[in-house]
Amino acid sequence: MPSxxxxxxxxxxxxxxxxxxxxxxxxxxxxxxxxxxxxVDLGYxxxxxxxxxxxxxxxxxxxxxxxxxPVGDLRFRAPLPPVENRTAVETGEVxxxxxxxxxxxxxxxxxFVPSYLAGKRNFTAADFNVSSSGSASLPEQDPRTTEDCLxxxxxxxxxxxxxxxxxxxxxxxxxxxxYGGSFTGGSKQGAGNPAGLLARAQNEKNKGVVYVAxxxxxxxxxxxxxxxxxxxxxTNTGLYDQRLALEWIQDNIxxxxxxxxxxxxxxxxxxxxxIMHQITAFGGSKPVPFQQVVAQSPGFxxxxxxxxxxxxxxxxxxxxxVKTIGEARQLSYEKLQTANIIQTALSRYGQYTWGxxxxxxxxxELPGQLLAKGRFAKDxxxxxxxxxxxxxxxxxxxxxxxxxxxxxIDSLQPSIKAFPLYKNYLANTLYPADAYPGQIERYxxxxxxxxxxxxxxxxDKAFGNQTYAYFFVVPPALHGTDIAYTFYNDxxxxxxxxxxxxxxxxxxxxxxxxxxxxxxxxxVPHFPIYGENATVTVLNATSxxxxxxxxxxxxxxxxxKALYY
Numbered sequence: 001m002p003s004x005x006x007x008x009x010x011x012x013x014x015x016x017x018x019x020x021x022x023x024x025x026x027x028x029x030x031x032x033x034x035x036x037x038x039x040v041d042l043g044y045x046x047x048x049x050x051x052x053x054x055x056x057x058x059x060x061x062x063x064x065x066x067x068x069x070p071v072g073d074l075r076f077r078a079p080l081p082p083v084e085n086r087t088a089v090e091t092g093e094v095x096x097x098x099x100x101x102x103x104x105x106x107x108x109x110x111x112f113v114p115s116y117l118a119g120k121r122n123f124t125a126a127d128f129n130v131s132s133s134g135s136a137s138l139p140e141q142d143p144r145t146t147e148d149c150l151x152x153x154x155x156x157x158x159x160x161x162x163x164x165x166x167x168x169x170x171x172x173x174x175x176x177x178x179y180g181g182s183f184t185g186g187s188k189q190g191a192g193n194p195a196g197l198l199a200r201a202q203n204e205k206n207k208g209v210v211y212v213a214x215x216x217x218x219x220x221x222x223x224x225x226x227x228x229x230x231x232x233x234x235t236n237t238g239l240y241d242q243r244l245a246l247e248w249i250q251d252n253i254x255x256x257x258x259x260x261x262x263x264x265x266x267x268x269x270x271x272x273x274x275i276m277h278q279i280t281a282f283g284g285s286k287p288v289p290f291q292q293v294v295a296q297s298p299g300f301x302x303x304x305x306x307x308x309x310x311x312x313x314x315x316x317x318x319x320x321x322v323k324t325i326g327e328a329r330q331l332s333y334e335k336l337q338t339a340n341i342i343q344t345a346l347s348r349y350g351q352y353t354w355g356x357x358x359x360x361x362x363x364x365e366l367p368g369q370l371l372a373k374g375r376f377a378k379d380x381x382x383x384x385x386x387x388x389x390x391x392x393x394x395x396x397x398x399x400x401x402x403x404x405x406x407x408x409i410d411s412l413q414p415s416i417k418a419f420p421l422y423k424n425y426l427a428n429t430l431y432p433a434d435a436y437p438g439q440i441e442r443y444x445x446x447x448x449x450x451x452x453x454x455x456x457x458x459x460d461k462a463f464g465n466q467t468y469a470y471f472f473v474v475p476p477a478l479h480g481t482d483i484a485y486t487f488y489n490d491x492x493x494x495x496x497x498x499x500x501x502x503x504x505x506x507x508x509x510x511x512x513x514x515x516x517x518x519x520x521x522x523x524v525p526h527f528p529i530y531g532e533n534a535t536v537t538v539l540n541a542t543s544x545x546x547x548x549x550x551x552x553x554x555x556x557x558x559x560x561k562a563l564y565y
Contacts, residue, residue: 037049037050037051037052037059038059038161039089040061040255040256041255042064042252042255043084044081044082044083044084044085044086045064045065045082045084045085045086045090046086046088046089046090047061047064047089047090047092048061048089048090048091048092049061050062050063050091050092050093052158053195055195056157056195056198056199057157057158057159058155058156058157058158058195058198059155059156059158059161060153060154060155061092061153061154061155061156061256062092062093062095062153063090063092063093063094063095063096063151063152063153064090064092064151064152064153064154065082065090065150065151066081066082066150066151066152066214066244066245066248067079067080067081067082067150067241067244067245068080068081068082068083068150069147069148069150070147070148070150070217070221070237070241071147071148071333072329073329075147075221075328075329075336076221076224076229076233076234076237076325076328076329077233077234077237078234078237078240078244079150079237079240079241079244081244081248092151092153095144095189096144096145096146096148096149096151096215097142097144097145097146097149097187097188097190097215098145098146098147098149098187098215098216098217098218098221098222099141099145099146099147099149099218099219099221099333099337099340100141100142100145100181100184100185100186100218100219101184101185101218101219101337101340101341101343101344101345102184102185102344102345103184103344103345103346103347103351103352103353104130104345104346104347105347105349105350105396107128107130108128108130108349108396108397109393109394111127111128111129111130112127112128112395112397113392113393113478115127116392116397116440117476121400121437121438121440122400123397123398123400124398125398127397128397141337144187147221147333149215149217150214150215150216150217150241150244150245151188151214151215152188152212152213152214152215152245152248153188153189153211153212153213153214154210154211154212154253154256155194155198155210155211155212156172156210156211156256156257156258157172157198157202157208157210159207159208160172160207160208160210160256160257160258161256161257162257163257164254164255164256164257165254165255169257170259171253171254171257171258171259171260171261171262172207172208172209172210172257172258172259172262173201173209173210173258173259173262173263173264173514173515174209174210174211174212174249174253174258174259174260174262174263174264174514175194175197175201175209175210175211175212175264175266175510175511175514176211176212176213176214176246176249176263176264176265176266176290177191177194177211177212177213177266177267177271178213178214178216178242178265178266178267178271178272178274178275179191179213179267179268179270179271180267180268180269180270180271180272180297180299180480180483181218181269181270182269182270182299182352182354182355183218183219183222183223183238183270183300183352183354183355183356184218184219184344184352184353184354185218186218186270186271187215188213188214188215189213191268191483191486191487192483192484192486192487192489193487193489194211194213194487195489196487196488196489196490196503196507197209197211197486197487197507197510197511198211199490200504200507200508200511201511201514201515203508207515209511209514209515210253210256210257210258212245212249212253212258214241214242214245215241216238216239216241216242216245216274217237217238217241218238218354219340219344219354220316220336220339220340220343220344220354221237221336221340222237222238222241222354223235223236223237223238223354223355223356223357224237224312224313224316224325225303225309225312225313225357225359226306226309226310226311226312226313226357227306227309227310228310228313228314228325229309229313229325230359232324232325232326233325235309235357235359235361235362236277236356236357236359236362236363238274238356239274239277239278239281239356239362239363240362242274242278243278243281243289246263246265246278246288246289246290247289249263249289250263250289261291262291262292262514262515263289263290263291263292264290264291264292264293264294264513264514265278265290265292265293265294266293266294266296266486266510267293267294267295267296267298268296268297268480268482268483268486269296269297269298269299269452269479269480270299270300270355271296272295272296272297272298272299272384272455273295273298273299273300273355273356273367273455274356275293275295275298276295276298276367276371276455276458276459277356277362277363277367278290278293279293279367279371279376279377279380279459280363280367280370280371280375280376280377281362281363281377282361282362282364283364283365283370283375283376284370284374284375284376284377284378285375287377288377288380290380291379291380291381292380292381292382292383292513292514292517293380293381293382293383294383294384294385294510294513294514295382295383295384295385295455295456295459296384296385296386296482296483296486297385297386297387297390297452297456297479297480297482298384298452298455298456298459299390299451299452299455299479300355300356300451301351301352301355301451302366302450302562302565303355303356303357303358304357304358304365304366304562304565305415305565308414308415309357312343312353315343316328316339316340316343319338319339319342319343320335320336320338320339321335348411349394349396349408349411350394350395350396350408350411350412350447351394351411351412366562366565367455367458368454368455368458368559368560368562369560369562371458371459371461371462371560372458372461372462372560374462376462378463380463381467381513381517382459382460382463382467382468383467383468383469383470383509383510383513383519384456384459384460384467384468384469384470385456385469385470385471385472385482386452386453386456386471386472386551387452387471387472387473387477387478387479387480387481387482388471388472388473388477389444389448389476389477389478389479390447390448390451390452390453390478390479391443391444391445391446391447391448391449391451391452391479392440392444392478392479393478393479393480394444394447394451394479395408395440395443395444395447396408396411396443397440399439399440399443400438400439400440404439405427405433405439405442405443406423406427408443408446409423409426409427409443409446412446412447412450413450413564415564415565416564418564419563419564422563422564425558426446426558430554430555430558431445431446431555449551449555449556449559450559452479453550453551453556454551454555454556454559454560456469456551457549457551457552457556457560458556458560460530460534460549460551460552465529465530465531465532465534466529466530466531467529467530468509468513468518468519468527468528468529468530468537469530469535469536469537469549470506470509470527470536470537470538470539471536471537471538471539471547471549471550472485472539473538473539473540473541474498474499474502474539474540474541475498475541481496482506482539484496484497484503485497485502485503485506485507485539486506486507486510488500488503488504488506488507498541499541499542502539502540502541502544504524505524505525505539505544506539508521508523508524509521509524509527509537524544525537525543525544525545528546530549533548534548534549534552535547535548535549536548536549
């Protein structure tokens, strides 16, 4: 056990997790006298605005509880609505994030990717300074970390808030952010300040949007799964957290000036694939609490196998030192988080262990399969996006020969070992070696397609090509680099934004889609429908053009069949 703890300690949470840009956070300014800030009666609680942003002219209602604390007997179960507590006015001044963890391979990735982008192509273990030594203590945790983390933020322009409840006001569109972070990290504020999006939605033609972002459980706390757990718990609790937050929006957003009939979800990576799972939830048998989605690089590791799910479940119990989930519920948070950090640290290269799983209920099959079978919410408008270089972050740089390539495939898709014909077709027909400069690029293409890019194509096809799609190619166009553009803030850090015009255009597309159901707007280049020609709007470093979607190919059709699961 000490050696495992050393691995976890070596992480120090790395300072690197995809889908988390460097211009992470720009806090609200211009605090008013707290007694002058408005109070919203949510029935179960009285919630005062935390701050008023003078620059953006909007209120920030921070850290609104939307669920009971998922602790004790409520651990590893679907969340419950909050209980009434009107003894005091809540101000949301205490920020909270859910327990976080990172895999150990990120330490290698932080060194590999910059070297690769600088031109290096051949790597050995000596190229990476990854020490096997370290103290026996666990990485220092963010002081905001707590199991009691199911809170959300509402940011609303003053003009919209002041009209809430008026007879002549139907309410403003609602933009709901679901963060990424590979289902092991991230938070409602982690992607950045939405001030730029709020400002872009309030131009001469548009009247603005209400912005909402929620926390959901991560790692083992949110994604423990398998039949053994289901006997006394709930799988995919992170998806249920998101669902409860979306239902909260339906019940309460009108009190802030939002229109519950015009809710658009926006999410990147884990957030984007969460959106896919929400669209296909319960096989499409239940209505969804939203009307539109923007799924950016929707990514997850498919895990339909009950055997693998139970294996991960039992490994977690072993690390926690217990034999049943009931016993795990009685442990201290520290013991559970230690097990979570260690198990996440030991994830296979390029993977994170945790995420949505096929459970027969919320996720009866993989989203791609459900979309192909018509088992999804069909009355949703869809906008998607993917990046040019989605896979590089997740490639093991030491697997640079043909045998290493096959090892990478086995690591990415363990079940394929039992299907040699499929593995041969994958390696020699779909991704032949002579089609790529090297094995790194070859495997990066497989990761990109199987985990991210093809998910957008599944959505385009399922919705009859009546979607909107963009292709982000601004260098280096890595997975997650478009987040800095989504959350570009005119007055905030912009070091990750090469072309401000592209950032502003992307924000215009997203907010116009939220307000009117299509992204094109006067003043920015035309954004056509996907259509039969598979047209994507290309965002590059110098201009915005159109092209044929590179995801519209036979490779994605093959991945969608999920033949060897």
